[in-house]
Amino acid sequence: MSHSLTDLPDDPPPAADSPTAIAQWVADVLRERIVKGTYAPGSRLVERRISAELELSRTPVREALKLLHQDGLIEISRNRGAQVLRCTAEDALRLFDVIAALESLAAERLAAVITPAQLDDLEDMHARMLTYHKVGSHADYFDTNSEIHEFIVESCGNPIVQDARGRLMARARQGRFMAIHSPERLAQSVQEHEALMQALRARDAGAAALVWRQHLLHTGDSLAAMLDSD
Amino acid sequence: MSHSLTDLPDDPPPAADSPTAIAQWVADVLRERIVKGTYAPGSRLVERRISAELELSRTPVREALKLLHQDGLIEISRNRGAQVLRCTAEDALRLFDVIAALESLAAERLAAVITPAQLDDLEDMHARMLTYHKVGSHADYFDTNSEIHEFIVESCGNPIVQDARGRLMARARQGRFMAIHSPERLAQSVQEHEALMQALRARDAGAAALVWRQHLLHTGDSLAAMLDSD
DNA sequence: TCAAGGGATATGGCATCCCATTTTGCCCAG
DNA sequence: CTGGGCAAAATGGGATGCCATATCCCTTGA
Known part of the structure; x- marks a missing residue:
């Protein structure tokens, strides 16, 4: 067994204040x-x-x-x-095929209704992500990246998208933190994020959908390649 | 209480041969x-x-x-x-926004890999549906319609799509059987099915995706209108 | 007559017991 | 030494009991 009784629940048992x-x-x-x-x-x-x-x-x-x-x-x-369950490369591809469809929908809808305040928030996160990328601070980069994806899905106005996407992502995260891709993939990813920002600034729903779908399909490919190389 | 003990479980208790x-x-x-x-x-x-x-x-x-x-x-x-929970018109719109994305993905992927046998099956179902539509046999029409949608989602090669879509549809079905739309909507729906068949025959993934997404968005609108009119 | 308080009831959550089935390990025969 | 079979342990599923709390109704006082 890989963990002793000493590294117990980390958290104390959470007092049943809410049901279940x-x-x-x-x-x-x-x-x-x-x-x-x-x-x-x-x-x-x-x-x-x-x-x-x-x-x-x-x-x-x-x-x-x-x-x-x-x-x-x-x-x-x-x-x-x-x-x-083991998440295979094939699983990753299938998972991200669906996640891409969902997040693309979220981006499309968000582009149509995005408020200046929301855009500002995104610009801020985006800028931070670029900085982390330049500096090479991988952990922060990935955190901010996730933050952006979450924000888009949360803000699209359709909680069902968020729910479905959340479940799928839980499976994808299994194993590696979806961490470290190749430098080229990283650069491409940053570029795709930039393209999304442009689409959002222009409130171009179609472009946002297209760009974001490709971004996530690429992410899936990248993850699958990583899982395959093990 | 709306049901007595006489209309019990319809089915006999299902002998626990399989787990859960x-x-x-x-x-x-x-x-x-x-x-x-x-x-x-x-x-x-x-x-x-x-x-x-x-x-x-x-x-x-x-x-x-x-x-x-x-x-x-x-x-x-x-x-x-x-x-x-009550399924409101707004819920229906949100639900079908996501279902449309999922089924569109299914249609897109299926168009790329569909086999002649699968196409034959679809042609058969499609023809049956047209017949039922002409005859005005609504129940059969809707059954066959559902059959087609299920088939597409099942055959697209990605079980995750099927799973996610299934859960969403369960919520949408709540209340009305998604039954009886207006004659105009029915005609439009048939036309959209025909357009999908054309795209599949041509193995045109992009067209299939587009057509099918519109079809489901329309279905959502139609259902929402129905729910609203209550 | 109406509102507020208190108690009875309803209800879901957790713990525990029992059971059927599968798995595991051991022993003996070949 | 190996293979088969049997018994014991392991394990999840279902049933049941107890408890804390929310709900509902009845009583009582203003």
Whole structure:
């Protein structure tokens, strides 16, 4: 087992102030561990073991596992426990084919309704991202990058897009942090972000949709290539 | 209460041959009732009541309610039970904005890889649909229509599209069967189906994507108008 | 008559027990 | 040494009990 009882829940048990909060919290803990690789793909998540470690009963753990299953992160088989699914290169391509469609829709809709304030926020994030890129501060670059993507999906006016995209991204994040691409891909990515900003400034919904879809398809290709090279 | 113990589960309890089958079955029963309107929007689904009626314990019912919640069909609040959410016109627009993006993607991908056999299947369904339309057999028309949409999403080569689309459609179906549109809309819809067939015959992915997206956006508009007129 | 307070009831969340099935490991026969 | 079979342990699923809290109704006082 890869973690002792000492690195326990990090957070204290989150006092059940809201309904189903415990199961949600358990799901978050497990999701984090899956994403960070603490639970390797293929490893088995046993209800009784987790409930003992987190010092609660099996019921919320069961619910959490069900949640993770619906998110596509694990497979649950009877008497064999939950197993972390591996995200293959092919999975990444399929995932980003859909994510591209969703985020493209978000960009398209946002371009049509974007407010000056929202544009300012985006300009700010965009500028920060460019700086981090120049400086070579990868972690900050990726954070800001994610921030921009999240912002677009949040601001597009359709929460359903955000919800669907969130679930898909959880699966994609599994394993690597979608980190470090090649310098060329990085440069291309920055360029695509710049193109989106131009489309948004011009309120050109069609262009925004096109640019952003290509950006995400490229991201998918890049991630798939990375997963393949393992 | 709108149903007695005599119109029980319709199906016999589904023998737990596969794992989690019971919860899944309960979810199916409840979903059907929500879609058919047996449970009106706003009505409360009480764990204990349902478990008593279906003659099983609260556990699978509870899981089923969680599933329905993740599908966006119900809201669960502590001590207030699960309540069926109402699908408003605005919801329909948002839903179909996303569904349009997904099915458009499916059509685009399918056009690129469609086999002669698949095209034959589609031609067959399409012809049947046209016949039903001419004859005015609405139920058959809608069935075949759904069949075509399902087929496209299934055959596009990306199961993630199918999954995401399925969840969204469950919410859209809530209430009316998405039934009866105006004659003009019906004619337009048929025309759009015909346009898709042409694009698929030509293996023109771009045209297929465009046509199909418009078709679904129109469907969303139509449904929203219907919901609004209530 | 109406409003406010209190208690009974309803309800979902968590813990725990039991069961069916699968997995695992061991022992013995060949 | 190997393979098969059997028993014990492991494991998830379902059932049930208890608890905290929200809801609802009835009572009571102004």
